[in-house]
Amino acid sequence: MTCAETFSNYALRSIGMGERLLPRSDFDLCQQVVLIGSGLIWNLYFAVLALFVGFFIATGLAVARAGRNTLLRKLADGFIFVFRGSPLFIQFFLAYEALVMLPRAGIEIFGFTVATSWLTKAWAGALIVLILNTSAYSAQIFHGALMSVPKGDIEAADAYGLAGWSRFRRITWPTMLRLAWPAYTNEAIFLFHATTLVYFSGFPAFQQRGDALYYANYFADRTFNPFVAYPVAAGYFIVATLLLIWLFGSVNKRLNRHLPGQGGRVRYRPQLVR
Amino acid sequence: MLARCADPALLEGLPWLMCYLTSGKHMMFYASFGTVLLLLAITAPLALAFGFGGALASRSRIAPLRWFGWLYTSMVRGVPDILFFLFVPIAVDQGLEWLRHKALCDSDAPIRQGNDFVVCAAAKLPLSTDPQWVHEVYGFALAVMAFAVVFGAFAANVLAGAMRAVPRAQLETAEAYGLTQRQVSRRILIPQMWTYAIPGLSNLWMILIKATPLLFLLGVEDIVYWARELGGAKTSAFTYPHPDWRLYYFFAILVFYLLMTWGSERIIGRLTRRLSAGQATLAGEALRKGAA
Numbered sequence: 001m002t003c004a005e006t007f008s009n010y011a012l013r014s015i016g017m018g019e020r021l022l023p024r025s026d027f028d029l030c031q032q033v034v035l036i037g038s039g040l041i042w043n044l045y046f047a048v049l050a051l052f053v054g055f056f057i058a059t060g061l062a063v064a065r066a067g068r069n070t071l072l073r074k075l076a077d078g079f080i081f082v083f084r085g086s087p088l089f090i091q092f093f094l095a096y097e098a099l100v101m102l103p104r105a106g107i108e109i110f111g112f113t114v115a116t117s118w119l120t121k122a123w124a125g126a127l128i129v130l131i132l133n134t135s136a137y138s139a140q141i142f143h144g145a146l147m148s149v150p151k152g153d154i155e156a157a158d159a160y161g162l163a164g165w166s167r168f169r170r171i172t173w174p175t176m177l178r179l180a181w182p183a184y185t186n187e188a189i190f191l192f193h194a195t196t197l198v199y200f201s202g203f204p205a206f207q208q209r210g211d212a213l214y215y216a217n218y219f220a221d222r223t224f225n226p227f228v229a230y231p232v233a234a235g236y237f238i239v240a241t242l243l244l245i246w247l248f249g250s251v252n253k254r255l256n257r258h259l260p261g262q263g264g265r266v267r268y269r270p271q272l273v274r
Numbered sequence: 275m276l277a278r279c280a281d282p283a284l285l286e287g288l289p290w291l292m293c294y295l296t297s298g299k300h301m302m303f304y305a306s307f308g309t310v311l312l313l314l315a316i317t318a319p320l321a322l323a324f325g326f327g328g329a330l331a332s333r334s335r336i337a338p339l340r341w342f343g344w345l346y347t348s349m350v351r352g353v354p355d356i357l358f359f360l361f362v363p364i365a366v367d368q369g370l371e372w373l374r375h376k377a378l379c380d381s382d383a384p385i386r387q388g389n390d391f392v393v394c395a396a397a398k399l400p401l402s403t404d405p406q407w408v409h410e411v412y413g414f415a416l417a418v419m420a421f422a423v424v425f426g427a428f429a430a431n432v433l434a435g436a437m438r439a440v441p442r443a444q445l446e447t448a449e450a451y452g453l454t455q456r457q458v459s460r461r462i463l464i465p466q467m468w469t470y471a472i473p474g475l476s477n478l479w480m481i482l483i484k485a486t487p488l489l490f491l492l493g494v495e496d497i498v499y500w501a502r503e504l505g506g507a508k509t510s511a512f513t514y515p516h517p518d519w520r521l522y523y524f525f526a527i528l529v530f531y532l533l534m535t536w537g538s539e540r541i542i543g544r545l546t547r548r549l550s551a552g553q554a555t556l557a558g559e560a561l562r563k564g565a566a
Binding site for chain 1: 351352353354355356357360361364365368386389390391483484485486487488490491498501505518520521524525527528531532535536
């Protein structure tokens with residue numbers, strides 16, 4: 001099989017298109033590069049969706065935590081404590097076991113039957129866990145930033161007659177984002193790396209459709225040689241991480257564009273905010 | 275275990291549960307919490323040592339050593355730690371067996387034959403004649419190695435940052451007093467950097483706690499292994515039949531980790547307070563004002 005054939009057979013294997021059978025013997029480098037790259041689709045899927053949805057939940061949690069409503073504050077505190085205080089790995093297992101316990105026939109709500117079986121699939125169940133997890137970590141970052149919004153900014157907004165929602169949208173929120181962005185970049189990178197855990201926790205890889213590390217592990221197990229598949233996967237992750245840093249760096253520039261001499265590079269300090 | 279637990283089929287309710295929770299398998303489950311604590315106790319100092327070496331290497335004046343230090347500290351930035359957890363144990367295992375093969379075997383056969391990794395019986399690690407506990411200790415040691423390498427790289431990042439944070443003037447003053455490079459490092463740089471390293475290191479400790487369930491991926495019989503083993507549905511063929519209880523077991527593990535992180539956070543809070551007392555920092559100033 002030439003490399004071009006391998007590519008057309010396996011480039012979309014992780015989402016169920018192309019050749020059904022994974023290579024069993026005579027593994028070559030091309031197969032490993034193509035299949036592991038195919039698995040990266042899942043890592044990107046989890047990371048992009050979890051970060052996108054988590055961003056909004058985190059903003060809400062941070063505001064709730066800084067707000068005056070005691071009940072909301074306690075709820076946000078508890079949520080953040082549970083998801084930041086326990087390992088993601090255990091959260092995956094717990095969520096999977098909980099979702100499996102849902103009645104298989106679906107739940108009856110107001111006469112409609114709501115199907116539940118899709119929740120035990122990785123694309124939905126693991127995504128929910130990742131969303132909640134990144135919401136908690138980002139909320140902690142956003143809350144810290146919200147607390148350090150300069151008092152003068154708020155007073156200036158008051159002087160201009162801004163209040164309530166418009167003050168939040170135009171002054172508080174952009175400043176909070178600007179202050180939180182370097183730490184949030186680290187969180188995004190960490191979450192992206194954490195997506196590799198999905199198929200090693202409870203969630204099964206349906207029809208061997210897995211992520212990059214799932215396929216790397218597959219090859220390392222079959223060839224009994226960790227020195228090819230894992231470096232290939234590592235290479236993919238390094239490139240993707242650099243892209244992510246670039247993307248977040250350009251957002252950072254935009255957030256800081258009104259400040260002279262600011263908005264330089266985000267210095268990436270891995271995981272040290274967690 | 276206990277005499278009244280001899281025939282659990284006759285028991286019901288609370289006595290049954292008491293007997294169930296004190297069965298031999300459960301004792302191994304409880305002991306596996308000790309495995310986690312043991313891993314933490316061994317890995318933390320080892321990772322700190324690795325990190326120290328890495329940080330010093332990245333500041334070295336010998337170029338190859340500096341490159342190595344740079345590579346070591348930056349490898350964890352772009353690559354998921356889980357990848358290292360999968361890679362390091364098998365790589366170390368094969369590396370050791372390869373070295374022993376070179377030293378102990380006199381065959382010229384290549385080690386990699388197709389998809390097999392072949393060394394002679396004398397070079398196997400651990401030897402196939404070794405008792406079971408040697409295999410378990412070896413597996414645990416490989417896991418510790420993987421954790422130490424990954425967290426050593428994190429610690430190297432923290433310590434290198436802390437070394438950079440030590441005011442340059444202090445080092446220059448020491449040089450002006452005629453101290454050699456080595457003396458400057460030992461007497462000024464290293465004692466002074468700890469203040470800057472503590473926040474990063476305490477963060478690292480929290481991450482280390484939350485990484486311990488990954489022992490399961492490395493094939494060690496840890497709490498996750500036992501939770502899956504004990505929680506799975508048991509038919510009446512077993513002494514204690516029960517439906518799928520894995521949810522409760524994982525919930526117990528979740529509570530264990532929440533307690534661990536909560537306790538650590540409190541201890542670290544106290545430590546930080548004590549360390550910032552008398553320091554010329556904002557935290558130290560706040561403490562001084564609070565006391566007055």
